[in-house]
Amino acid sequence: MHRSRLAGFIIDCNTDDLDTAAEFWGAALGYPPKKLPAPEESNYVRLDTGGENLHIEVQKVDHPSRVHVDIESDDIEAEVRRLENLGARRVGRVRTWCVMEAPTGQRFCVVRVQNPGFDATAGRWED
Amino acid sequence: MHRSRLAGFIIDCNTDDLDTAAEFWGAALGYPPKKLPAPEESNYVRLDTGGENLHIEVQKVDHPSRVHVDIESDDIEAEVRRLENLGARRVGRVRTWCVMEAPTGQRFCVVRVQNPGFDATAGRWED
Numbered sequence: 001m002h003r004s005r006l007a008g009f010i011i012d013c014n015t016d017d018l019d020t021a022a023e024f025w026g027a028a029l030g031y032p033p034k035k036l037p038a039p040e041e042s043n044y045v046r047l048d049t050g051g052e053n054l055h056i057e058v059q060k061v062d063h064p065s066r067v068h069v070d071i072e073s074d075d076i077e078a079e080v081r082r083l084e085n086l087g088a089r090r091v092g093r094v095r096t097w098c099v100m101e102a103p104t105g106q107r108f109c110v111v112r113v114q115n116p117g118f119d120a121t122a123g124r125w126e127d
Numbered sequence: 128m129h130r131s132r133l134a135g136f137i138i139d140c141n142t143d144d145l146d147t148a149a150e151f152w153g154a155a156l157g158y159p160p161k162k163l164p165a166p167e168e169s170n171y172v173r174l175d176t177g178g179e180n181l182h183i184e185v186q187k188v189d190h191p192s193r194v195h196v197d198i199e200s201d202d203i204e205a206e207v208r209r210l211e212n213l214g215a216r217r218v219g220r221v222r223t224w225c226v227m228e229a230p231t232g233q234r235f236c237v238v239r240v241q242n243p244g245f246d247a248t249a250g251r252w253e254d
Contacts, residue, residue: 069138
């Protein structure tokens with residue numbers, strides 16, 4: 001048995017100026033941008049949604065700008081297999097997460113547990 | 128003065144088979160798909176997130192598959208002008224909503240109020 005849920009949405013921005021991108025999206029959505037402290041997170045700015053069930057981040061990327069879904073799980077490999085069984089395709093591993101592609105073509109990621117609300121709200125899946 | 132907030136995310140699917148697309152995304156995210164009753168909504172399936180602050184819908188589209196942001200507002204024209212002042216570009220009006228493009232390139236929509244939680248959580252902006 002493993003668990004998963006929608007973790008949030010990442011606003012991928014093809015830009016050299018992450019701060020300006022985060023400033024736009026923060027003002028547009030009404031959520032203050034909040035730089036992540038860890039140096040390995042320097043390509044991300046979190047938008048402070050005030051909740052504990054959904055994260056929204058602005059990310060600096062090299063590919064074209066888009067928005068993608070993150071699914072969080074307490075067992076990434078089991079969750080990737082569940083999603084493969086639903087028809088998704090494994091694209092590749094990046095650091096701690098797995099990039100996948102939906103049958104309808106959107107890229108999305110399976111990530112480690114991000115939100116404090118995970119335990120209360122995650123779905124349970126038999127492996 | 129007008130108000131706005133993030134309404135939710137629309138999963139745009141370039142597909143002839145909206146039901147299968149909604150079935151995948153519903154199972155992937157753990158939210159049951161729920162057909163919208165109105166005939167003009169036949170290109171949409173709502174995913175039942177169990178909350179009243181964020182809607183997630185799967186939409187049949189002709190353009191390439193992607194995910195886009197909806198911003199809800201009690202004054203669409205004033206909200207579009209606010210977003211233009213932040214650097215976004217007006218793309219065009221569709222039925223009751225306005226399609227815009229962020230300075231970072233993502234398309235998004237400004238829509239009428241969708242979520243019951245709007246009054247409690249929307250940002251207030253001086254016009």
